[in-house]
Amino acid sequence: MVRIFLAIAAILAGLAVAAGAFASHALRDKLSDRALEIFETASRYQMYHALALLLVAVLLTQVALPSTLLNTAGYAFLVGIMLFSGSLYALSLSGVKWLGAITPLGGVAFLIGWGCVAAAAWSFKF
DSSP: OHHHHHHHHHHHHHHHHHHHHHHHHTSTTTSOHHHHHHHHHHHHHHHHHHHHHHHHHHHHTTOSSOOHHHHHHHHHHHHHIIIIIHHHHHHHHHOOGGGGGTHHHHHHHHHHHHHHHHHHHTTOOO
16 A cells, blocks of 8 residues: 555656646636635645655555555555645636535544544554
C-alpha cells in the first residue's frame, strides 16, 4: 500500500496545484466570485489531504506489521477527496446546487481518516 498511497498522493497534490492554477488563470473571468471561491476551497482541501495521504504512506513504512488503521485512513482520505473536493469542483463549474449535499460526506471521510491516524498513533513505538 505504501507505493500506491505515495503515487496517488503525488498525483493528487500535482492535480491540486493544476486546479489552483486553472482557477486563477482560466476560470477567473468565467465563474462568479462565489463559484471561484468554492473551486479554490476544493483545490485547497485536495492538497491538504493529498499531503495527509503522503503522511499515511510514510507512517506505514514505520510500522512493523500492516496497520489496518493507517490503511483505513488512507482510503478515507481518498474517498474524502473524491466526495468533498469532487463535489465542490462539480458544483462550482455546473452551478447544480444539490451537489453541495455530497460535500459533507467527504468531510466525514476526512474526519474518519484523521481519527484513524490518531488511533494508530497510540500503537507507535518510538
